[in-house]
Amino acid sequence: MLGLPDPRTTGSGNPGATNVLRIGGKKAAIITLLGDVLKGSLPVMVAESFKVAPWLVALVAFAALLGHVYPVFFRFRGGKGVATAFGALTAISPAAGGGLLGIWLFVAFLFRYSSLAALTATVAAPFLVATTVSTNKLLFFLSTCAMSLLLLWRHRTNIQNLLAGKETKIGAKAGQAR
Numbered sequence: 001m002l003g004l005p006d007p008r009t010t011g012s013g014n015p016g017a018t019n020v021l022r023i024g025g026k027k028a029a030i031i032t033l034l035g036d037v038l039k040g041s042l043p044v045m046v047a048e049s050f051k052v053a054p055w056l057v058a059l060v061a062f063a064a065l066l067g068h069v070y071p072v073f074f075r076f077r078g079g080k081g082v083a084t085a086f087g088a089l090t091a092i093s094p095a096a097g098g099g100l101l102g103i104w105l106f107v108a109f110l111f112r113y114s115s116l117a118a119l120t121a122t123v124a125a126p127f128l129v130a131t132t133v134s135t136n137k138l139l140f141f142l143s144t145c146a147m148s149l150l151l152l153w154r155h156r157t158n159i160q161n162l163l164a165g166k167e168t169k170i171g172a173k174a175g176q177a178r
Helices: 017-024 027-051 054-069 081-090 095-110 116-134 137-154 156-164
Strands: none
Touching: 017 027, 027 054, 027 081, 027 137, 054 081, 054 137, 081 095, 081 116, 095 116, 116 137, 116 156, 137 156
16 A cells, blocks of 8 residues: 555564564554554454443454454464554453553663563553453453463564564664664
């Protein structure tokens, strides 16, 4: 749409906003980020509008994340799912979404690693959701734990790179660590 190369074949190979920022700039990254957030929030909001059972809302949130991470149309090669999970969890609990955004921004600005910010928010997510939903706390805690485990799995290479000092900082071109 913006005349950019396919992000799955450029930079880190991830179609997410961080890689799109590196290869296409801020405008492309913002469009990607908003699309990924909506991919998570819209299905949850639709499910909630139909007044379905809470377990089904939790399942819809997980399914949205799973569909983003392993999309059928791209041979099961999708993004890492941070923005999509954020959208789904924000639709479930706007207060948790605000907390997650705050954690991500704080860590990203302090350390300049998008992946570290995402990982920190991922670990905090089950607790933020469980403490901010009004009912079915255990259900949403467990479902958010499942989402967090998937996000951690998708970031396994980033975790290795962080530990080895090879992770790319925000604002650096792909391949430029520290």
